Amino acid sequence: MTDEATRLGELRKEIDSLDQQIMALISKRAECAQEVAHVKMAANPGEDVFFYRPEREAQVLRRIKEQNPGPLADEEMARLFREIMSACLALEKPMHIAFLGPIGTFTQAAALKHFGHSVVSVPLPAIDAVFREVESGAAHYGVVPVENSTEGMINHTLDMFMSSPLKICGEVQLRIHHHLLVNPAHEGQEITRIYSHQQSFAQCRKWLDANRYGVERITVSSNAEAARRAAEEPGTAAIAGDMAAELYGLEKLANSIEDRPDNTTRFLIIGREEVPASGHDKSSILVSMRNKPGALYQLLEPFHKHNISLTRIETRPSPSGTWAYVFYIDFEGHMEDDTVHRVLSEIDDEAVELKRLGSYPIGVL
Numbered sequence: 533m534t535d536e537a538t539r540l541g542e543l544r545k546e547i548d549s550l551d552q553q554i555m556a557l558i559s560k561r562a563e564c565a566q567e568v569a570h571v572k573m574a575a576n577p578g579e580d581v582f583f584y585r586p587e588r589e590a591q592v593l594r595r596i597k598e599q600n601p602g603p604l605a606d607e608e609m610a611r612l613f614r615e616i617m618s619a620c621l622a623l624e625k626p627m628h629i630a631f632l633g634p635i636g637t638f639t640q641a642a643a644l645k646h647f648g649h650s651v652v653s654v655p656l657p658a659i660d661a662v663f664r665e666v667e668s669g670a671a672h673y674g675v676v677p678v679e680n681s682t683e684g685m686i687n688h689t690l691d692m693f694m695s696s697p698l699k700i701c702g703e704v705q706l707r708i709h710h711h712l713l714v715n716p717a718h719e720g721q722e723i724t725r726i727y728s729h730q731q732s733f734a735q736c737r738k739w740l741d742a743n744r745y746g747v748e749r750i751t752v753s754s755n756a757e758a759a760r761r762a763a764e765e766p767g768t769a770a771i772a773g774d775m776a777a778e779l780y781g782l783e784k785l786a787n788s789i790e791d792r793p794d795n796t797t798r799f800l801i802i803g804r805e806e807v808p809a810s811g812h813d814k815s816s817i818l819v820s821m822r823n824k825p826g827a828l829y830q831l832l833e834p835f836h837k838h839n840i841s842l843t844r845i846e847t848r849p850s851p852s853g854t855w856a857y858v859f860y861i862d863f864e865g866h867m868e869d870d871t872v873h874r875v876l877s878e879i880d881d882e883a884v885e886l887k888r889l890g891s892y893p894i895g896v897l
């Protein structure tokens with residue numbers, strides 16, 4: 533036997549033994565999670581038990597990232613534990629997650645990044661359909677896009693919160709890479725049409741102008757739908773991501789064509805329950821003020837006075853017409869915190885309406 537073969541043999545034996553230990557530990561962990569489920573059910577007989585604990589999951593993943601000894605990257609290690617927890621939770625209760633579909637969209641990728649792959653993910657055709665599915669109890673949680681670093685807010689999602697009773701239970705960010713995709717079976721055909729979602733066209737506008745100027749751009753309902761059409765129609769291409777490319781067997785004619793290299797979309801997790809504090813949280817509110825001079829100052833002053841960091845403020849037109857304008861505000865902290873409590877009661881004194889959309893762990897993955 534060569535030296536290489538001997539050494540490889542030793543190392544593989546060690547890997548086999550480590551795998552066995554990892555498997556035994558994961559199985560023990562899964563048994564623990566099953567026991568957690570029994571404890572939860574015994575303590576709340578006949579009630580709707582909350583098996584999924586977003587604040588606990590955030591704490592576990594943060595701890596993993598902090599204590600990771602390497603050589604695996606923190607994100608990689610957290611991803612592995614994300615999947616272990618997802619599988620453990622599925623033993624407690626299989627989760628149904630509604631997302632803005634169809635299958636293969638970035639929203640599905642965000643849902644799987646946040647919840648892991650042991651959930652049942654349910655594609656729905658529109659943002660309001662995702663809200664309805666969760667409101668009715670048909671899905672445990674929903675995932676919808678809320679903002680993109682290149683294109684700004686997804687107003688439809690913001691506006692849904694004006695009328696929906698749902699809470700924001702989490703957030704997840706996804707780096708968005710768009711590719712120009714074609715069906716390899718159509719090779720040699722001149723591309724005369726490009727399909728994509730309106731947001732993706734906007735995120736790749738400069739690249740398209742520089743590289744495919746004059747080619748007809750056809751807006752469709754999602755990137756996945758664009759990929760489906762490109763797979764079927766010769767002489768067409770799609771702008772979509774990896775998941776859609778894989779799903780429809782498309783090939784990359786050009787890779788990562790987004791105009792900004794940091795192109796990122798933030799998604800919200802919507803659910804029916806409020807989330808307790810995880811120790812590193814964010815909150816969201818909707819506020820309408822009277823249309824008078826100094827209204828915006830009055831709204832922001834309590835945040836400044838109590839040293840609370842705002843992470844976003846957006847203005848939206850009022851749906852009813854009785855509100856002059858509506859502000860959507862994200863800030864650091866949890867509504868259980870004393871300071872946040874004080875800020876909100878000061879705003880409440882001045883506002884026409886204050887709606888608490890929820891407090892949730894700042895995205896870990």
Ligand SMILES: O=C(O)C(=O)C[C@]1(C(=O)O)C=C[C@@H](O)C=C1
Nearest residue numbers: 565568584585588589617620621
């Ligand atoms: O700690 C709990 O409450 C659990 O149910 C266990 C566990 C885990 O696997 O760590 C599983 C699911 C929850 O979402 C959070 C954590």
